[in-house]
Amino acid sequence: MNRAITVCHGDFGRLCLVELNRAKVLHTHREAQLLFLMDGDDVTLKIDNTPVTLSKDRAVAIDSYMAHEVHVSKSDTSSAILSVYVNPFWYATRLNSSDPEWLGFQNRSFPVTSNIRDHVDHLVALVQPPAPDKQPGYHLALETRLRHLCSTCFESENSLKITQNADNPIKSSDPRIRKSLVIMNSHVRNNLPLDEIARAAGLSRPHFYRLFRDNLGVTPNVYMNMLRMEYAIERLVFSDQPVTSIALELGFASQASFTRFFGANLGIPPTDYRRVACLPPGMRAAALTNTRMAGDFTQASNAEQPASLARVYESRF
Numbered sequence: 001m002n003r004a005i006t007v008c009h010g011d012f013g014r015l016c017l018v019e020l021n022r023a024k025v026l027h028t029h030r031e032a033q034l035l036f037l038m039d040g041d042d043v044t045l046k047i048d049n050t051p052v053t054l055s056k057d058r059a060v061a062i063d064s065y066m067a068h069e070v071h072v073s074k075s076d077t078s079s080a081i082l083s084v085y086v087n088p089f090w091y092a093t094r095l096n097s098s099d100p101e102w103l104g105f106q107n108r109s110f111p112v113t114s115n116i117r118d119h120v121d122h123l124v125a126l127v128q129p130p131a132p133d134k135q136p137g138y139h140l141a142l143e144t145r146l147r148h149l150c151s152t153c154f155e156s157e158n159s160l161k162i163t164q165n166a167d168n169p170i171k172s173s174d175p176r177i178r179k180s181l182v183i184m185n186s187h188v189r190n191n192l193p194l195d196e197i198a199r200a201a202g203l204s205r206p207h208f209y210r211l212f213r214d215n216l217g218v219t220p221n222v223y224m225n226m227l228r229m230e231y232a233i234e235r236l237v238f239s240d241q242p243v244t245s246i247a248l249e250l251g252f253a254s255q256a257s258f259t260r261f262f263g264a265n266l267g268i269p270p271t272d273y274r275r276v277a278c279l280p281p282g283m284r285a286a287a288l289t290n291t292r293m294a295g296d297f298t299q300a301s302n303a304e305q306p307a308s309l310a311r312v313y314e315s316r317f
Contacts, residue, residue, distance in 0.1 A: 001021070002018060002019060002267045003018065003272070004016070004017075004273060004276045005017040005019065005128075006127045006128070006129055007273055007277045008142060008277075008278050009277060009280075010139060010142065010143055010279070011090050011280075012086065012090045012143055012147075013031045013085040013086050013090060014085045015082070015084050015085070015123070015127060015146070016082075016085070017038075017080070017081075017082050018080070018083070019080050019081075020043065020072060020079050020081055020267055021072055021077060021078040021079070022263075022267070023070055023071055024069055024070040024265065025069055025264045025265060026046075026067055026069040027067070027222060027226065027229070027265045028065050028068070028222055028226050029064075029065075029085065029226055029229070030064055030087075030230075031064060031085035031086055031087055031103075032061070032062065032085075032088065032103035033061070033083060033084065033086070034060070034084040034150075035059060035061075035062075035081055035084075036059050036120045037055055037056050037080070038056075040078055041077055043072065043079050044070075045060060045068055045069065046068060046069050047060075047062055047066060047108055048066055048068070050108065052108045054109075057112055059110055059116070061105040061108060061109065061153075062108075063103065064101075064104060065217065065218065066104075066217065066218075067219075067222055082124060084146065084149070084150075088102050091103055110153065116153060119148055123142070126142050126145060172216065176201045177211060177212060177216070179202075180197050180198070180200070180201040180203075180220070184220075184223065184224055185227060188230075188231045189250060189251070191251030225261075228261075229262070231249075232250060232258075232262060232270060236270055236277070237277050243255055243271060243274070246270070247259075258270065259271075
């Protein structure tokens with residue numbers, strides 16, 4: 001079984017240190033992702049239908065919204081992986097990118113240089129339990145180290161190259177797809193059938209699926225699963241709501257079915273995610289004072305959302 005060691009949230013996005021020995025299904029997320037193998041066997045990912053190997057010598061980079069899945073060859077051994085989910089808004093404001101909604105790369109893997117390995121090792125040392133978030137200055141040190149890591153990865157000649165803003169798949173010019181995105185983001189908890197979303201956008205089901213994938217690079221199902229995962233993570237981290245209640249809100253028949261969905265997409269059970277998650281001081285308290293949480297877009301304005309979500313959704317559509 002996969003095991004969560006720690007999950008750290010912040011303005012930068014989130015950082016997960018896990019031991020992985022089970023596959024993850026095809027999924028996507030708004031954040032760009034950097035993956036580093038810390039220990040164990042190499043791991044094969046399928047990114048946009050292209051196999052990519054994660055090893056100690058080569059890290060993996062995944063664009064915002066790019067569909068990918070993880071394959072594990074041996075179930076009796078675990079691979080320790082550091083996953084850095086980079087919030088494009090944070091990157092745009094802290095590291096001078098011009099696109100706050102999307103971050104993409106020209107290559108899927110890159111060499112782990114000695115400087116990159118040094119930053120990664122320091123990050124792992126920082127996030128090791130117990131209760132790293134209780135240490136004075138911890139979150140500032142974590143964000144500073146992450147900023148150095150991103151700068152080193154993105155600016156080195158032998159590492160990553162940032163792609164142009166024109167490659168951003170979420171900026172669809174088709175008004176029907178833009179309408180469908182608004183509907184999907186506004187009804188995360190309603191579990192609307194995709195046929196209904198297609199009709200509301202003025203499209204047949206086959207045309208909707210084809211046009212959606214052509215515009216965003218993922219199917220409507222994968223995109224909707226991303227929205228449900230975002231809602232679940234916000235509830236797990238920023239509220240005390242029972243897991244069963246979160247599952248029912250998202251339309252699952254039971255906590256068990258929700259746990260299978262969550263684990264297949266993220267690699268760890270929701271109860272483990274909540275147990276190991278840590279936040280900067282005041283971040284959770286600020287979120288709990290809001291009258292609306294993630295997913296309540298039908299009635300709430302951006303001003304009523306937690307700050308982390310307001311930035312994500314501001315002016316998207």
